[in-house]
Structures are given as structure tokens and as C-alpha cells.
Amino acid sequence: MLVQGGREFVWTLSDAAATAWRSGRGTVGTLDVLVELASRLPSLNRLLGQRVGKLKEAAGVSGAEQPPDGELPVAPSAIEQEAQAVLREATWVARRHLRKEVTDTAPRWSPASHAAVRDALALAQAHRLRHAHGMHLFQALLEASAGRAAQTLADLGIGLKEVARRMPVDSSVVEEGTPMAxxxxxxxxxxxxxxxxxxxxxxxxxxxxxxxxxxxxxxxxxxxxxxxxxxxxxxxxxxxxxxxxxxxxxxxxxxxxxxxxxxxxxxxxxxxxxxxxxxxxxxxxxxxxxxxxxxxxxxxxxxxxxxxxxxxxxxxxxxxxxxxxxxxxxxxxxxxxxxxxxxxxxxxxxxxxxxxxxxxxxxxxxxxxxxxxxxxxx
The missing domain is CATH 1.10.1780.10 (Clp, N-terminal domain)
Structure with missing residues (x-):
């Protein structure tokens, strides 16, 4: 069966969208997602410590990541279809939470954050899991060639080796996520x-x-x-x-x-x-x-x-x-x-x-x- 975004996965993304919406930013970037992951993954929160504040400051920079340019694929793969579905659902959950009208323009997902969602789902699918969770999303953000999440962590003095040493990434990505139920x-x-x-x-x-x-x-x-x-x-x-x-x-x-x-x-x-x-x-x-x-x-x-x-x-x-x-x-x-x-x-x-x-x-x-x-x- 095709992997789906699990409960933690979708709610992390919806919180990122809600934060960008409240702040008046037109784009949800990878740093917005990383900040929300820090509040949901205890091991990441411990790793960041007092640097969470600096991470939030970096995420709040307007125009840090560009909005999508052009249309989405006409005939996307199954993983891409699920990524699009998850992002629509996350935006809808944020809209409900903020009590926004359907005419209120929602922030759009940056290409880097969209790609991270797709890569996270592909990672969970590769492990034959039914539901992706937050650690899959974190792993995808770390490996993303675009976006600012991994680079910002490095700027804060947190290298990939330290992440691997202090966070249970390898053991967590093989675990099943909680379904949206x-x-x-x-x-x-x-x-x-x-x-x-x-x-x-x-x-x-x-x-x-x-x-x-x-x-x-x-x-x-x-x-x-x-x-x-x-x-x-x-x-x-x-x-x-x-x-x-x-x-x-x-x-x-x-x-x-x-x-x-x-x-x-x-x-x-x-x-x-x-x-x-x-x-x-x-x-x-x-x-x-x-x-x-x-x-x-x-x-x-x-x-x-x-x-x-x-x-x-x-x-x-x-x-x-x-x-x-x-x-x-x-x-x-x-x-x-x-x-x-x-x-x-x-x-x-x-x-x-x-x-x-x-x-x-x-x-x-x-x-x-x-x-x-x-x-x-x-």
C-alpha cells in the first residue's frame, strides 16, 4: 500500500503553515517546518537547547525561501500525489485552526519544503511503512540540497555528525507512524x-x-x-x-x-x-x-x-x-x-x-x- 502522511507528520506541517499565516508571510519554508519539528521531537529540542530562539528568528526572515514558480506536474507519481494531498490537508487544518475564510489567501509551500515532504514520504515508503512521521521529515530536511534548514543548523554550530550522534534518526525512520484517524x-x-x-x-x-x-x-x-x-x-x-x-x-x-x-x-x-x-x-x-x-x-x-x-x-x-x-x-x-x-x-x-x-x-x-x-x- 502507498505510504500516507501520519498524524504527527500532517500536524507539524499544519502548525508551520499556521505560523507563517499568522506572521503574514506568503511562503512556508523549510525553517518553518524545522521549528515546528523542534517542538514535537524531544530529542531535537534537547539538541537545539537555547538555539531554538535563533532558529525561530531565522525562520521569520521574509522572503527567505521563494514561493513556487510554475504549475505542479500534470501526471505526478504516486508519492508526489500524496505529497500534494498532505500539503493541501495541512493548509486546510491550519485554515480551520485560525478560523480563516475560504477567500483568505493561504501561504504557499516553498519548492524546498514541498520536496522535503515528498522525500520524507519516499523514505517511509522505502522502509515499507504505512504512515510517515516527524523523523522522516527531519531526515528529509537534513538531506535537502535546497532550502535553508540544514544550512541554518550548520550556522548554529550543529553539524550532521552531531545530529547523528545525539538523535535516534536511524532507529526512528524504520518505525511506523501514527495514522490520521x-x-x-x-x-x-x-x-x-x-x-x-x-x-x-x-x-x-x-x-x-x-x-x-x-x-x-x-x-x-x-x-x-x-x-x-x-x-x-x-x-x-x-x-x-x-x-x-x-x-x-x-x-x-x-x-x-x-x-x-x-x-x-x-x-x-x-x-x-x-x-x-x-x-x-x-x-x-x-x-x-x-x-x-x-x-x-x-x-x-x-x-x-x-x-x-x-x-x-x-x-x-x-x-x-x-x-x-x-x-x-x-x-x-x-x-x-x-x-x-x-x-x-x-x-x-x-x-x-x-x-x-x-x-x-x-x-x-x-x-x-x-x-x-x-x-x-x-
Whole structure:
């Protein structure tokens, strides 16, 4: 499977973007990333000591690294596609954190920081890891021929030999990172997983608000938030049914990655991702075959509340699937099983067309319906 940016990886980058944004700088450079890594990697913080302040001063120099010049590759490699997805997600997380509007111009990533993200993902992939973490990013910054991170460390009297001696780089880069699994972890706060778990206050508050605002059950709000995330990572302008399909699969992948399962009362209604996974469909398969739909002129107003400021809105393609899923649930909690059945039933939606080219739709419908224990599936 293709490597993805892990939780520490994405949040380091989002903090770097937020710092540059707050400071009014138009570019997120490698030094911005290095400063945030220093706050997240205890060994790096100890190595820098009092020199952290000088590192921050160097990062704050306007125009230290130039913004991107020209367009990104038209047909990028899989690693480059993930790098672009991670950078979009990091900027989106920063936008949410700073409560910026979608019209507010975000700082752009310098070519050197973009390359460091790509190289860090390639390093994790070379070790056959599923999720990259902060030490991969640090190693990529050290080896970067462009950018100012490694040179600034040298200017502060920290050579590469000292880094290798005092930091566990070699042993850390072979370790697995923590997945981005907010959708799965947030379900702990509403009591639908097999057992409880420690959650940050941010996740608990977000989970509570989403459930209170939803009239369709406990799990669906988190699937919809994951659909927004998948839309951001794709670089699309509104949520379509392919993003909803990716969200169904992502929830299943996240639960597997963190070793959790839904409690029995919610398992049958949310078996959609598992059924598709067993048949060989995963998020990367879906996104690699899907092209973003053109934006509709009027996003569906009934679904606009699910998006926060700066989020892509839900479009008619996703709204039609959600409406059919509500019909199929027939008053019970709407889950991923209902969403998958709705995608099979709405034959003019993008997810239906994509699945039709990958699977026997009748087999999927019969298996999901059997899980639900209900004959109504069309």
C-alpha cells in the first residue's frame, strides 16, 4: 500500500503553515517546518537547547525561501500525489485552526519544503511503512540540497555528525507512524466503539457538536467530516459521492489501523467499508480512478451546515446519495451500509459509475443487505 502522511507528520506541517499565516508571510519554508519539528521531537529540542530562539528568528526572515514558480506536474507519481494531498490537508487544518475564510489567501509551500515532504514520504515508503512521521521529515530536511534548514543548523554550530550522534534518526525512520484517524477516534467520545479510549479535548468537543447537530444517527456525521477531508486531499472544490465513498473506506481503514471496532449495536449499519475492503477496494484505489466533478453552480443548501468556514461544501452528487441513504435507513440511524446501498441505487452518481467498473454490484448489494438483515436495498 502507498505510504500516507501520519498524524504527527500532517500536524507539524499544519502548525508551520499556521505560523507563517499568522506572521503574514506568503511562503512556508523549510525553517518553518524545522521549528515546528523542534517542538514535537524531544530529542531535537534537547539538541537545539537555547538555539531554538535563533532558529525561530531565522525562520521569520521574509522572503527567505521563494514561493513556487510554475504549475505542479500534470501526471505526478504516486508519492508526489500524496505529497500534494498532505500539503493541501495541512493548509486546510491550519485554515480551520485560525478560523480563516475560504477567500483568505493561504501561504504557499516553498519548492524546498514541498520536496522535503515528498522525500520524507519516499523514505517511509522505502522502509515499507504505512504512515510517515516527524523523523522522516527531519531526515528529509537534513538531506535537502535546497532550502535553508540544514544550512541554518550548520550556522548554529550543529553539524550532521552531531545530529547523528545525539538523535535516534536511524532507529526512528524504520518505525511506523501514527495514522490520521480523527473520524475513528472521535467515535470513542460518543460510545459506539468496542471500548473507550483517551481523547483530546478538541476531539471530544468536535464529536459532541457533530452528533448534536445531526438527526441521522451517531456515525454519519463523522463519515461526512471525513468526506470533507478526502475532498480537500483530492483538491476538489466540493464534496461529491466519490468523496463519500472514500470516507466510507477511510473509516474502515482508520478503525483497522488503531485496532478498534464498532460495538455490536452499530456494526451492521456500518459494514459498508468492510464489505468493499474484503472485495479489494480501498481509498487509494478509489481516488486513483476518480476525477473530480466540476463544481455545481449552487451547492446543496441542505448540506451546507456540515461544512465549516473554509471547507468545501456538499454538492448535489453527494446530497443525492445521502438522501437515498436516509430513505433506506427508514428512520433508523444512517450508517456506511446505507451509504453504500445508496451509491448502488443512484445510478447517475459518480460513485456508482466508479464502482460499476470495479465490482459486481449485485454481489455487493446482496452482501450489505444481508449484513443489515433487511430486504429493502433499492
Amino acid at each position: 480523527d473520524a475513528a477516534l472521535s467515535l470513542s467520545a460518543v460510545g459506539v466503539l468496542d471500548s473507550g479510549g483517551a481523547l483530546s479535548r478538541r476531539l471530544r468537543v468536535t464529536a459532541g457538536r457533530l452528533v448534536l447537530r445531526s438527526r441521522a444517527g451517531v456515525v454519519l456525521p463523522f463519515v461526512e467530516q471525513e468526506a470533507i477531508r478526502q475532498t480537500v486531499r483530492r483538491g476538489a472544490v466540493e464534496v461529491d459521492s466519490v468523496a463519500s465513498l472514500a470516507a466510507v473506506l477511510a473509516l474502515d481503514e482508520q478503525l483497522t489501523a488503531v485496532g478498534r471496532t464498532l460495538a455490536p449495536p452499530w456494526a451492521a449499519a456500518n459494514a459498508g467499508g468492510e464489505v468493499l475492503r474484503v472485495k479489494g477496494i480501498d481509498v487509494s484505489t478509489v481516488l486513483s480512478r476518480a476525477g473530480a466533478l466540476p463544481a455545481s453552480s449552487t451547492p446543496d443548501r441542505a448540506y451546507r451546515w456540515r461544512s465549516l468556514r473554509g471547507d468545501p461544501p456538499f454538492g448535489p452528487d453527494a446530497a443525492s446519495v445521502s438522501a437515498r441513504a436516509h430513505d433506506l435507513a427508514d428512520g433508523s440511524d444512517v450508517g456506511t451500509s446505507h451509504l453504500v446501498l445508496a451509491m448502488l441505487a443512484v445510478d447517475d452518481c459518480a460513485a456508482h459509475r466508479l464502482l460499476r467498473g470495479l465490482l459486481n454490484l449485485r454481489d455487493v448489494r446482496e452482501e450489505v443487505t444481508a449484513r443489515l438483515g433487511c430486504p429493502r436495498a433499492s
